[in-house]
Amino acid sequence: MFEGFTRRRIATSGAEINLVIGGDGPPLLLLHGFPQSHVMWHKVAGRLAERFTVVATDLRGYGDSEKVPTVEDHSSYSKRAMAQDQVEVMRVLGFDRFHLVGHDRGGRVAHRMALDHAKRVSSLTVLDIVPTLTTFERVDQALASAYYHWFFLIQPHPLPEHLIGLDPEFYLRRKTNMWGIGTAHFTQEAMAEYIRCFRNPAAVHAMCEDYRAAASIDLEHDRADRAAGVKVSCPMMALWGGRATMDRCFDVLATWRDVALEARGHALDCGHYIPEERPDEFTQALLDFLER
Structure with missing residues (x-):
């Protein structure tokens, strides 16, 4: 994987971040989701x-990036700290x-x-999400059932950590299977x-602290x-899975137009894991947006 890319580890003021970098052209930063890595x-x-100089990193706490100490208000895993x-x-x-x-x-x-x-930030592309505040304010039974982990992972330490730790591979495989269209699109x-x-x-x-921050300081x-x-x-562009939960529970593009001056986007015929389920369609949509 990542043939021709160089692996780096860079110390920031808050954490050491693992990454790969490759290519040539305008810089493009790729940020992964849960429970994955770059x-x-x-x-x-x-x-x-x-066409771009591609930088793919592990967020703090994920992959091989540093697991920074946690604090009572969860600010060390706030999206503000992770963005910094x-x-x-x-x-x-x-x-x-x-x-x-x-x-x-x-x-x-x-x-x-x-x-x-x-x-x-020259441009922003988000994949298969609506804003965090929107999610918490509009949650209903359908969303809570599909995204139960939002409310499981925010439970006080050590409950979710202990339960996941009993069989972490089972939890990961179960989670990835629930959100996608099977698991065949994940390479071994x-x-x-x-x-x-x-x-x-x-x-x-x-990862639990990431979710706890989302339910507290991030909302502030x-x-x-x-x-x-x-x-x-x-x-800004939003892409989402036409067979995923966001498409069933929200008018995804409308939620982003509420919080952005300019937003476009559309659904792709896939589940949650867009770049792995539909790599060609995702890449073309992104290139069309960035080179418009």
């Missing part, structure tokens, strides 16, 4: 690297402004980054990497922006 981009990174890591990584690599793509949790980090660091190499990282108790704890930041009228100002 490996989720392996089917699309090569083609994107033909990525801005600093790109600065070290020599990129003051870049295109940004985030899937799932990475999309939430990307959304926060586009708000906090608007001058650095990629799944092996996800399992390797997920077997680390510190990683599981970090989102509500403050809404009250102040702060919106995503760069060009």
